[in-house]
Amino acid sequence: SSSFTPSSPIAAxxxxxxxxxxxxxxxxxxxxxxxxxxxxxxxxSGKTELQSTFAAAxxxxxxxxxxxxxxxxxxxxxxxxxxxxxxxxSPSAPNHQALLAFxxxxxxxxxxxxDPVCGASxxxxxxAYLTGAGEAAASEAAAVAYLEAVGANxxxxxxxPCGLAAKAxxxxx
Numbered sequence: 001s002s003s004f005t006p007s008s009p010i011a012a013x014x015x016x017x018x019x020x021x022x023x024x025x026x027x028x029x030x031x032x033x034x035x036x037x038x039x040x041x042x043x044x045s046g047k048t049e050l051q052s053t054f055a056a057a058x059x060x061x062x063x064x065x066x067x068x069x070x071x072x073x074x075x076x077x078x079x080x081x082x083x084x085x086x087x088x089x090s091p092s093a094p095n096h097q098a099l100l101a102f103x104x105x106x107x108x109x110x111x112x113x114x115d116p117v118c119g120a121s122x123x124x125x126x127x128a129y130l131t132g133a134g135e136a137a138a139s140e141a142a143a144v145a146y147l148e149a150v151g152a153n154x155x156x157x158x159x160x161p162c163g164l165a166a167k168a169x170x171x172x173x
Contacts, residue, residue: 008086009082009083009084009086009087010049010083011086012082012083012085012086013079013080013082013083013086014079015082016075016078016079016081016082016083017032017075017076017078017079017082018075019078020073020074020075020077020078020079021075024073024075026073026074026075027075029074029075029076030063031060031063031064031076032060032074032075032076032079034059034060034062034063035056035057035059035060035063035076036056037059038052038055038056038058038059038060039052039053039055039056039059040052041055042055042056051129051130053083054126054129054130055126055130057122057126058122058123058126058127058130060076060080061119061122061123061126062123093172094139094169094170094172094173095125095139095142095169098165098166098168098169115156115160115161115162116149116152116153117146117149117150117153117156117162117163118146118161118162118165119149120145120146120148120149121142121143121145121146121149121162122142123145124138124141124142124144124145125138125139125141125142125145126138127141128140128141128142146166
C-alpha cells in the first residue's frame with residue numbers, strides 16, 4: 001500500500017542496513033535482495049507485516065545456506081539485529097529471545113554460515129507458521145526439527161550461535 005508507514009522495527013532495520021552498507025561498502029547482497037523481494041511480494045499480496053517478515057526470513061535462510069556472508073560484514077545481519085531488537089510485540093517471547101541470541105552471537109563471532117540444526121528448525125517454524133498453523137504448532141514443528149537435526153549432526157556445537165539461541169529459548173520457560 002502506498003500509504004504504508006514502516007513500523008519502528010522496519011525503520012530501525014532500514015537504518016542499520018544503510019549504515020552497515022556504507023561502513024563495509026557491501027550494499028548489494030543477492031541473498032538480502034531475495035529476502036527483501038520476498039517481503040514486498042508477500043506484503044503487496046495482502047499479508048500482515050509479521051507474515052511478510054517471516055516470508056522474507058525464510059527467503060533469506062534459503063539463500064544464505066548457499067551464499068554465506070560473514071555476519072559481521074552483512075548489511076542484512078545488521079538489519080536483522082536492529083529489527084529483532086526493536087520488535088516489541090513478538091508473537092513468542094521465547095522465539096524472540098532465541099532470535100536475539102542467535103543474531104548477536106553470529107555477528108559477534110563473524111559466523112560465516114547457517115548451522116544445519118538452526119536452519120532445519122527455522123525452516124520448519126516458518127513453513128508451519130506461513131501455512132496458518134499458528135504460533136504453538138510452528139514452535140512445536142521447530143522444536144521437533146531442532147531435535148532431529150541435533151541427532152543427525154553429531155558435530156553440533158552447543159556453544160555455536162545456534163546452540164546459544166536454543167539455550168536462550170529454553171531459559172524463557
